[in-house]
Amino acid sequence: MLLIQLITMKRRKIVVAAGFCLSFFLGTLMNLLYIPGFEHHQNHDNRVHRYYHKKQQRVTGDSQLHVGESDTKAVAESNSKNAAGSRHHQDLLLQIRERFDEVVRYRRRQGHGSGTGDPVRPLERRRLMDSEPGDNWDPIKVIERTDNQQTHFQNRLSSSTYMQTKSRKDLTMNSRSINSTPMLDCSSIDNVTNIQYLGSGYTKAVYKATLNNSLSVALKSVDFGGHDMENCVKKYGSPGDCYRLASFKIVKEMTLMERLQHPNILKLYGYCYQDSNDIQDTVTAITELGSPLEMIQLLQTSWEERFRICLSLVRLLHYLAHSPLGSVTLLDFRPRQFVLVAGELKVTDLDDASTEEAPCSPSSTSDCVMEFPARNFTLPCSRGRCLGINEKRNLYNAYRFFFTYLLPHSAPPTLRPLLDKIVNSTGELIWGIDETLLQLEEVLHLYRNGFYLQNSTQTHRADYKRVVDASIPGENYRCWPSYQHDGCLLSVYSITEAIGVCESHAQCRAFVLTNQTTWTGHQLVFFKTGPASLNSAKGQVTYVRVGS
Numbered sequence: 001m002l003l004i005q006l007i008t009m010k011r012r013k014i015v016v017a018a019g020f021c022l023s024f025f026l027g028t029l030m031n032l033l034y035i036p037g038f039e040h041h042q043n044h045d046n047r048v049h050r051y052y053h054k055k056q057q058r059v060t061g062d063s064q065l066h067v068g069e070s071d072t073k074a075v076a077e078s079n080s081k082n083a084a085g086s087r088h089h090q091d092l093l094l095q096i097r098e099r100f101d102e103v104v105r106y107r108r109r110q111g112h113g114s115g116t117g118d119p120v121r122p123l124e125r126r127r128l129m130d131s132e133p134g135d136n137w138d139p140i141k142v143i144e145r146t147d148n149q150q151t152h153f154q155n156r157l158s159s160s161t162y163m164q165t166k167s168r169k170d171l172t173m174n175s176r177s178i179n180s181t182p183m184l185d186c187s188s189i190d191n192v193t194n195i196q197y198l199g200s201g202y203t204k205a206v207y208k209a210t211l212n213n214s215l216s217v218a219l220k221s222v223d224f225g226g227h228d229m230e231n232c233v234k235k236y237g238s239p240g241d242c243y244r245l246a247s248f249k250i251v252k253e254m255t256l257m258e259r260l261q262h263p264n265i266l267k268l269y270g271y272c273y274q275d276s277n278d279i280q281d282t283v284t285a286i287t288e289l290g291s292p293l294e295m296i297q298l299l300q301t302s303w304e305e306r307f308r309i310c311l312s313l314v315r316l317l318h319y320l321a322h323s324p325l326g327s328v329t330l331l332d333f334r335p336r337q338f339v340l341v342a343g344e345l346k347v348t349d350l351d352d353a354s355t356e357e358a359p360c361s362p363s364s365t366s367d368c369v370m371e372f373p374a375r376n377f378t379l380p381c382s383r384g385r386c387l388g389i390n391e392k393r394n395l396y397n398a399y400r401f402f403f404t405y406l407l408p409h410s411a412p413p414t415l416r417p418l419l420d421k422i423v424n425s426t427g428e429l430i431w432g433i434d435e436t437l438l439q440l441e442e443v444l445h446l447y448r449n450g451f452y453l454q455n456s457t458q459t460h461r462a463d464y465k466r467v468v469d470a471s472i473p474g475e476n477y478r479c480w481p482s483y484q485h486d487g488c489l490l491s492v493y494s495i496t497e498a499i500g501v502c503e504s505h506a507q508c509r510a511f512v513l514t515n516q517t518t519w520t521g522h523q524l525v526f527f528k529t530g531p532a533s534l535n536s537a538k539g540q541v542t543y544v545r546v547g548s
């Protein structure tokens with residue numbers, strides 16, 4: 001049993017709650033916590049909770065009615081209802097089977113695969129083996145099996161507290177590794193601290209947690225109160241199977257994280273299966289932690305940082321187009337599917353990734369139409385597949401969600417023509433991802449080596465005196481896009497560029513070189529209103545404007 005100390009906040013008062021296990025926390029934290037922004041989930045959990053109990057009562061009521069009823073019409077109606085219910089349930093099981101098959105396909109596909117971690121839970125793995133040719137993986141048998149589980153589940157619900165974690169499967173996970181890196185397991189998240197809700201989408205809820213008071217990670221699990229679970233339970237009335245269906249999104253995501261290794265794909269650190277809320281083997285993925293992408297915030301950062309995001313994205317899309325699993329497209333390509341890790345963009349939501357290139361017939365003109373809100377594209381059909389559709393869909397989405405907003409705005413003027421060309425060529429899908437990457441790497445080369453300064457033959461009006469081992473602690477002013485909010489801290493390639501910046505700011509009379517550099521190797525420089533507080537500082541260099 002996994003116990004964690006929860007410090008809960010309610011109406012800004014701190015309440016201490018102890019002894020809840022992690023999966024309980026992940027599923028129902030919102031029932032117990034008040035943290036601004038949690039209300040929505042709290043309502044959802046309560047709704048689902050109430051719904052389960054109602055459902056339980058309704059089933060009991062129905063059965064009593066049927067026992068005492070001799071009317072053959074009612075019996076016939078009941079039989080036909082049961083048949084419809086069974087078809088309904090079968091439909092759910094077929095969906096589970098489809099998701100399961102998809103995961104199996106990704107696991108089996110040839111390519112790199114040095115990882116020995118296997119995020120498919122033992123139960124599914126058994127079924128995976130059963131689904132080999134000559135298989136006995138029979139959806140009907142699964143229906144029977146899950147019917148039993150379902151009855152058990154509902155019985156338990158009526159007699160036990162909702163969402164009570166039962167036992168944890170301590171699988172022999174320490175031996176797992178991805179590319180020789182040992183993976184985290186259930187024991188790793190036994191004593192997590194600083195748990196914070198990060199966000200949730202249609203299916204999953206994500207929490208930040210600290211392991212061993214040192215490593216911060218993201219914990220991802222099915223959101224019991226999320227839309228996916230709620231809609232499914234409403235439709236099928238089978239929380240256990242709905243959970244399984246939803247959990248395959250996490251299993252798929254973990255499988256793809258394991259198979260697709262790239263600096264711009266979030267790292268899977270490990271996973272944990274444990275029984276929770278009367279559901280067997282609920283899964284928690286343990287991944288690298290990022291911070292959600294805020295477009296408004298990005299628009300306020302320096303061009304260099306925004307360019308980094310676009311370059312990260314293009315490197316990612318280039319990898320996806322040539323991945324070991326084939327060309328991968330991100331069907332859900334909104335900025336919220338990405339996070340930032342130390343300034344690098346990384347994709348986090350892989351449950352909607354697909355390697356299927358749309359099939360087509362050469363005689364049809366409509367098979368390969370890619371539709372976007374503002375325009376459509378028709379791609380050629382080659383050997384029964386729409387040529388490059390996965391790559392082109394990713395690229396156009398990168399253009400419409402990222403490049404148009406982030407690339408040209410406040411870029412160094414000499415880079416503008418090339419950046420405009422990149423924006424136009426991707427917006428028209430003239431270039432593929434290979435050419436786009438080449439061009440962005442060229443921009444990086446020009447920027448990193450200061451070639452963007454070549455044409456700026458501005459003559460500086462003032463002289464600057466170089467003062468060694470000196471700094472100016474005060475005399476700050478604000479500028480945009482500063483790396484520090486209460487001062488003017490900008491990145492420059494050279495002293496000449498720093499002088500140019502100082503000349504362009506009416507307040508600037510001095511600047512101090514820091515020993516910090518940006519990701520491109522540019523130096524961060526503090527611009528100052530004057531040298532009044534100039535003091536001695538070993539190793540630092542200050543430039544003070546002389547004359548008017």
Ligand SMILES: Nc1ncnc2c1ncn2[C@@H]1O[C@H](COP(=O)(O)OP(=O)(O)OP(=O)(O)O)[C@@H](O)[C@H]1O
Binds near residue numbers: 201205206288337
């Ligand atoms: N590793 C992470 N670090 C920080 N935040 C994350 C991380 N993973 C996800 N998030 C945040 O949690 C939110 C929900 O995660 P995710 O997108 O995986 O859930 P989902 O249910 O698949 O959502 P959607 O409805 O968008 O498909 C994301 O929008 C993102 O802001």
